[in-house]
Amino acid sequence: MHNLTIAELAKGLRDKSFSSVELAQHFLGRIQRLDKTYNSYITITEDTALAQAKAADERLANNDDSPLCGIPIAHKDIFCTTGIRTSCGSKMLDNFLAPYDATVVENLATTGAVMLGKTNMDEFAMGSSNETSYYGPVKNPWSTDCVPGGSSGGSAAAVAARIAPGATATDTGGSIRQPASLCGLTGLKPTYGRVSRWGMIAFASSLDQAGTLTRTAEDSAIMLQAMASFDNKDSTCIDHAIPDYCASLNNDISGLKIGVPKEYFGEGLNPGTEQAVRAALEELEKLGASIKEVSLPHSHLAVPTYYVIAPAECSANLSRFDGARYGYRCESPKDLEDMYKRSRGEGFGDEVIRRILVGTYALSAGYYDAYYRKAQQTRRLIKQDFMDAFKEVDVIVGPTATSTAFGFGAKKDPVAMYMEDIYTIATNLAGLPGMSIPCGLVDQKPVGLQIIGQDWDEARMLNIAHQFQRATDFHQLAPQGIE
Amino acid sequence: MDQSELEKLAHLARIDVADDVLEDAARSITDVLALVDQLQSANTDGVAPMAHPQDAQQRLRADDVTEPNCRDAYQAIAPQTEEGLYLVPKVID
Numbered sequence: 001m002h003n004l005t006i007a008e009l010a011k012g013l014r015d016k017s018f019s020s021v022e023l024a025q026h027f028l029g030r031i032q033r034l035d036k037t038y039n040s041y042i043t044i045t046e047d048t049a050l051a052q053a054k055a056a057d058e059r060l061a062n063n064d065d066s067p068l069c070g071i072p073i074a075h076k077d078i079f080c081t082t083g084i085r086t087s088c089g090s091k092m093l094d095n096f097l098a099p100y101d102a103t104v105v106e107n108l109a110t111t112g113a114v115m116l117g118k119t120n121m122d123e124f125a126m127g128s129s130n131e132t133s134y135y136g137p138v139k140n141p142w143s144t145d146c147v148p149g150g151s152s153g154g155s156a157a158a159v160a161a162r163i164a165p166g167a168t169a170t171d172t173g174g175s176i177r178q179p180a181s182l183c184g185l186t187g188l189k190p191t192y193g194r195v196s197r198w199g200m201i202a203f204a205s206s207l208d209q210a211g212t213l214t215r216t217a218e219d220s221a222i223m224l225q226a227m228a229s230f231d232n233k234d235s236t237c238i239d240h241a242i243p244d245y246c247a248s249l250n251n252d253i254s255g256l257k258i259g260v261p262k263e264y265f266g267e268g269l270n271p272g273t274e275q276a277v278r279a280a281l282e283e284l285e286k287l288g289a290s291i292k293e294v295s296l297p298h299s300h301l302a303v304p305t306y307y308v309i310a311p312a313e314c315s316a317n318l319s320r321f322d323g324a325r326y327g328y329r330c331e332s333p334k335d336l337e338d339m340y341k342r343s344r345g346e347g348f349g350d351e352v353i354r355r356i357l358v359g360t361y362a363l364s365a366g367y368y369d370a371y372y373r374k375a376q377q378t379r380r381l382i383k384q385d386f387m388d389a390f391k392e393v394d395v396i397v398g399p400t401a402t403s404t405a406f407g408f409g410a411k412k413d414p415v416a417m418y419m420e421d422i423y424t425i426a427t428n429l430a431g432l433p434g435m436s437i438p439c440g441l442v443d444q445k446p447v448g449l450q451i452i453g454q455d456w457d458e459a460r461m462l463n464i465a466h467q468f469q470r471a472t473d474f475h476q477l478a479p480q481g482i483e
Numbered sequence: 484m485d486q487s488e489l490e491k492l493a494h495l496a497r498i499d500v501a502d503d504v505l506e507d508a509a510r511s512i513t514d515v516l517a518l519v520d521q522l523q524s525a526n527t528d529g530v531a532p533m534a535h536p537q538d539a540q541q542r543l544r545a546d547d548v549t550e551p552n553c554r555d556a557y558q559a560i561a562p563q564t565e566e567g568l569y570l571v572p573k574v575i576d
Contacts (some may be wrong), residue, residue, distance in 0.1 A: 081521045099556045204536060235542050236535065240564070253554050306522040308492060313513075324571050329562035333572045337497070345499030353498055354508065357489070358495040358515050372518065376532030378525050383533060431536020455537065 001026050002162040003478070006219040009165055010067045013060055017195040020060065020070030022128050024053035026116050027072045030163045031116065037144060040157040041075045041315040042135050043085050043115040054438035059112055067246075069112030070455065074164040076155050078125055079105050079210075080199040088201045089133040089151075090349035092321050100386060102199025103231045104168055104210050112224045113321070116164055120154030123349045124318065125175055128153050128420040129411065132351045135371045139409060141479040142445050146405035146466045149179030149420075153183060153375045155213045162482055166214040166223055173306055174400075174424025177436035180213055180398035181448025184438045186465060188212045188220045191455050192431035193238030194232035195224075203257060204313035205236065205304075207428040215466035216475055217437065221245035224434045224458060240456055247457045249466040250387060254288025259393030263299035265425050270403035276440030276447040277399045280468070284397070287467055292393055296385040301378045302426035303418055308362050308375035309429070314352075315359030320345065354414060383430040384390045385464040395464065400436040401422055402449035423450060433458050438474040484513045 001023060004012060005293060016266035018026075023048065028046055035041055049072065056070035069157060078372060080086045080098035087093045093223065101109070109115070122132040127446035130138040140148040141161040148157040152169035153339025156179035169176045179382050180187025188211045195210040212223040230239040246263055281291055323329035323343030330346055333339030348356070362371035400423060411417040427434040432452055449468075453461040467474045484492075487494055489509045493500045554567060563570040 018497045024544055095560075097560055099560065101551065150531050193539065232544070236539070238537060239540055268527070298525070301522060301525055307515060308519050308522065319497075323562060324569055325557070328563075333570050336574050339572055340497040341494075341499040344497055345501070348498070350504075350508075353500065354515070356498060356512060356532070357492050357500075357508070357512055358519075361484075361516070362519075364492070364495060370523070373532055374522050374525075374527060375519075376534060377527035377530040378522055380530050380533040381535075383527065383536065413514070414511050418515075418518070429536070438562050469542045 002030060004476055005216050006165050006214065006222055007067070008132050009071055013070045020056040020114060021050065023070065024049045024072050024116070026369060027116055027163060029263050033226050034161060034163055038139050038141060038157045038161050039115045040120055040134055040138050040154040040161065041074065042089070042120050042154070045084055046086070049114050049116050050309040052109070055431055056112045056114060056286055056426065061166055064112060064113040068108065068226050070114060072114045072116045073163060074116050074119045074155060074158050074167040075105060075107065076121055076167065076200045078121060079171055080201070081105055081115070081118065084118065086118065086201070087134070089123040089135060090352070091134045094134065094328065096327055103196035103229065103384065104200065106228055108168070108226050117156055119167055122151035122153065123352050124201070125151040125160065125170055125172055126314070126351050126355055127458050128152065128174065128178055131408065133350055134349060138403045140219060141482060142184060143405060145407055146445070147182070147408060149182035149405065150239060151175040152179050152213060156185055159183070159185055159213050159215060160479055161428065164432055166212065166219050168210060168227070169213045170210050171428065172204050172310060173355070173428050174421035175448060176211045176213060177400050177434055177448065178421060180475055182405040182446065184221050184446030186214050186217050186438070188224060188438045188458065189427070189434045189446040190228065190458055191226060191433045194235055194238070194456070194458070195227050195236040196237050197228060198231055198233040199475050202317040204310040205317060205429050206313060207310060217244070217462050217469055218249055221249060221334060221462045226372050238475060243459045245462055248463045250461050252288065253464055253467045256289040256395070257393040258284060258289050258291050259294035259389050259396045260291055261296045261299065261389070261398055262293050262294050263336055265399035268402050269423070270397060270442070272442035274402055276442060277449055278422050279384065280439035280449045281397060283471060287471060294389040294393060294396065296389060296426065298378065298381045299426060302382055302429060303422055305375045305378045305382060305429055306425045307358065307418060308371045309379065311355040311359030312362045312372050313359070314362065315356045316355040318352070318356055351414070358468065379429045382426050386430050386432060398450050398451040404442050404445035404447060427452050433461060434467055437468060438477070440474060441477065444480065484509050484516065
């Protein structure tokens with residue numbers, strides 16, 4: 001059962017090949033047996049899963065036609081779940097039982113999806129390797145000596161190890177696409193404003209967006225359909241028509257104009273990764289697409305722009321963790337200031353503290369114009385590059401990451417780790433949708449192909465990805481040694 | 484960034500940074516600031532700052548009460564409460 005996709009599991013439930021309770025039990029059993037190796041879950045929600053599965057079986061008996069009814073999924077531990085620990089990978093929230101459900105969690109539960117548990121992640125989604133989690137690193141199922149990427153490393157490892165058929169995730173600078181690339185998965189970050197951020201613990205509010213980690217584009221379409229909604233509770237959510245994402249999967253892609261940004265193939269790109277990406281472009285050409293080189297001339301400003309905007313927004317968002325109302329409080333504070341300082345100093349890890357301090361600096365008196373305002377201006381230049389390119393092409397395609405999964409501790413220098421997102425960050429700054437799909441192996445480790453779409457163009461991206469997956473079998477490869 | 488600047492910054496952010504990591508933290512933040520200083524070379528004359536990637540306006544709503552009273556649920560997860568109030572260390576002597 002664990003080798004089936006979400007679409008196949010939905011069919012199996014209706015064929016009565018298995019029940020939702022059997023499916024949940026099967027995955028819970030796999031988590032118990034196998035996750036000691038991967039550490040992809042922080043919390044396993046067995047009771048919730050079995051209760052939801054039982055309810056789903058009743059709905060299925062009454063011919064419920066929701067494709068996610070009875071399907072087990074995992075939630076990144078950044079989404080609030082009522083009465084269930086929502087840690088965000090931090091000691092600060094180790095004792096936090098969320099008082100409400102995130103809209104994403106509620107939407108998926110409404111369709112009948114079954115929650116297996118909450119997945120590991122970089123602390124407050126700040127990291128590209130899952131090494132900053134308070135709950136320890138996650139291991140990549142393709143090579144347990146390597147990181148799964150981050151920050152949605154737990155969601156990625158769980159799906160790659162076949163201990164969740166699909167998972168929710170979030171992407172602020174590449175946190176869905178880079179782990180998808182490193183774990184051989186299909187990862188989708190929708191357009192900013194497509195999916196509600198309500199109940200999704202905020203890191204950088206103008207960049208954060210929830211999306212999916214699945215094995216196939218079809219599964220991603222099924223999950224996005226359930227997750228996307230206009231939500232009054234999120235003031236940045238945009239009321240834009242939601243198409244039927246599955247309906248266009250089988251469209252012919254002949255005539256599609258693909259832009260390949262020359263800046264994404266420069267120094268720093270691993271030759272094996274480049275070879276796999278170039279081969280994938282040839283495959284897309286065989287499917288009828290035309291390839292044209294484009295330029296995104298401000299690409300070199302993306303990482304510096306991000307490391308002003310994201311820390312600035314993070315320093316404001318994380319000021320709410322003060323030891324007063326919820327979360328970690330230090331022992332025996334001597335006064336209010338001592339409570340704030342020690343609760344935050346002891347509750348946050350090094351990377352989170354580093355980003356709060358950088359953000360505080362960028363926003364402090366006298367520096368605002370030089371940093372935050374300047375970065376908002378370069379952000380517009382970056383978006384304009386994409387707008388100019390989209391006058392000539394339909395989508396932009398290139399590598400997701402510079403190379404395949406790297407070893408634990410390989411990027412100790414924070415700036416070296418930040419460069420891991422060099423190809424994904426601009427998409428968040430521009431608010432555009434981005435995807436990563438598997439397109440090959442280098443040294444038995446997966447390579448990801450990034451597809452960047454125009455605003456609200458997820459259906460076309462999923463269509464391209466699905467057609468690529470019909471023509472290739474990279475998405476069907478499983479890590480060696482997976483039980 | 485030197486250690487005394489970092490201490491000031493940590494105070495502004497209300498974070499206790501342990502003495503033995505101050506030097507390391509100052510060095511790594513200096514590296515990050517060197518990275519972001521690359522922005523200064525960009526010509527942004529006449530470029531309007533972008534706050535929302537779709538340039539959307541802040542949505543407004545009618546000033547109606549929509550939230551139910553959730554005080555008990557919210558205080559159930561607080562470190563310390565008494566009679567519906569959050570308790571913190573004494574502020575006024």
